[in-house]
Amino acid sequence: MPGQGREVVVGLDNGGTTINATVLDSAGRFLVDCLVEMPSRVSEGPGSAIEALAYAMDHVLELTGTPRGSVRAVGLDTPGPASADGVISHRGAVNFGDPAWRGFDIRSALTSRLGLPVVYNNDANAASLYAHHVHFGAAATRRSSVSLIVGTGLGAGVIESGRVVRGAAGMAGELGHIRITMDGLLADGQPVPVCNCGLPGDGESVASLTAIAKNLLPYWLTRFPGHELHGAASLPEAAKRVRAYADAGDPMALEIFRQQAIAIGKLFTIAANFTDPDAYFLGGGVVEASPRFCGWFLAIVREHTDLRDEQVPVTTFALVPDLDMAGARGTALAAAGTLGWTPAGLSVPPPL
Numbered sequence: 303m304p305g306q307g308r309e310v311v312v313g314l315d316n317g318g319t320t321i322n323a324t325v326l327d328s329a330g331r332f333l334v335d336c337l338v339e340m341p342s343r344v345s346e347g348p349g350s351a352i353e354a355l356a357y358a359m360d361h362v363l364e365l366t367g368t369p370r371g372s373v374r375a376v377g378l379d380t381p382g383p384a385s386a387d388g389v390i391s392h393r394g395a396v397n398f399g400d401p402a403w404r405g406f407d408i409r410s411a412l413t414s415r416l417g418l419p420v421v422y423n424n425d426a427n428a429a430s431l432y433a434h435h436v437h438f439g440a441a442a443t444r445r446s447s448v449s450l451i452v453g454t455g456l457g458a459g460v461i462e463s464g465r466v467v468r469g470a471a472g473m474a475g476e477l478g479h480i481r482i483t484m485d486g487l488l489a490d491g492q493p494v495p496v497c498n499c500g501l502p503g504d505g506e507s508v509a510s511l512t513a514i515a516k517n518l519l520p521y522w523l524t525r526f527p528g529h530e531l532h533g534a535a536s537l538p539e540a541a542k543r544v545r546a547y548a549d550a551g552d553p554m555a556l557e558i559f560r561q562q563a564i565a566i567g568k569l570f571t572i573a574a575n576f577t578d579p580d581a582y583f584l585g586g587g588v589v590e591a592s593p594r595f596c597g598w599f600l601a602i603v604r605e606h607t608d609l610r611d612e613q614v615p616v617t618t619f620a621l622v623p624d625l626d627m628a629g630a631r632g633t634a635l636a637a638a639g640t641l642g643w644t645p646a647g648l649s650v651p652p653p654l
């Protein structure tokens with residue numbers, strides 16, 4: 303058996319519809335190099351979802367030929383909002399619709415079910431941790447980074463000395479809900495966008511799929527009366543197609559993504575003045591497009607990130623790699639960190 307005698311941690315990325323699972327050994331090697339997905343059964347409520355997570359772990363162990371007795375800890379992530387310890391928000395969460403999820407302690411429930419220590423992070427923090435460790439390798443514990451991940455919402459993570467900054471209530475690093483100035487961002491007559499969180503003009507109100515459907519597309523369609531997307535069945539459906547249009551050079555879609563890139567640059571500027579990180583990582587659908595579009599987008603982000611002269615030569619901008627696996631891998635790294643594993647090339651410190 304290939305995994306015999308090897309100590310491992312398991313990473314479980316628990317999404318609204320699927321779980322992605324991975325295995326990381328104490329030498330810093332991921333034993334899975336592809337997406338290992340299973341249904342998350344989240345919509346059936348916590349009981350079914352916990353069983354699905356247990357099954358996902360057994361499945362990925364079997365796939366990698368790893369005995370269950372080799373597992374020392376499990377990393378778990380979910381979409382937010384949840385507390386630092388994995389209690390799903392009492393107000394509910396978009397991906398956890400069943401009322402039984404409200405205030406449910408998913409970390410403790412999985413700990414009981416598996417009889418193993420479970421380390422919790424939200425999905426954006428997990429992906430940020432992975433991006434950080436991939437980029438910096440053995441230097442990860444001496445470096446800091448800030449990640450923004452554009453999806454349905456705008457996920458973010460702040461890493462200091464190779465560790466996720468969680469904050470007192472687990473709410474640190476929510477850059478998406480910081481208000482930014484709309485100067486130089488909005489077009490003439492464009493209303494100030496409003497976020498689902500209620501704030502006008504925060505990062506997520508511009509740089510998210512939700513923002514395209516709710517704020518940006520309704521305005522830009524009025525400026526492009528002949529655009530094909532007028533014929534879409536609904537705004538959410540049209541919003542999902544904007545990236546493909548942008549990738550093909552469509553002028554309206556490019557205006558929408560230009561505004562998103564400017565918003566991201568403004569958030570990175572706040573980070574530059576707040577934690578002054580070594581690296582700025584960008585992830586999400588926008589970076590899964592063609593290299594040409596991706597390069598155009600990142601150039602606008604950089605142009606609108608105001609760095610001081612001293613910061614320019616010591617900072618880098620990069621993309622979050624392997625985004626579909628970043629959550630599972632990041633949460634496995636977080637679990638490894640609690641065990642004090644510092645494998646060569648993938649140095650992981652204990653949590654703060």
Ligand SMILES: [Zn+2]
Nearest residue numbers: 479497499504
């Ligand atoms: Zn917001």
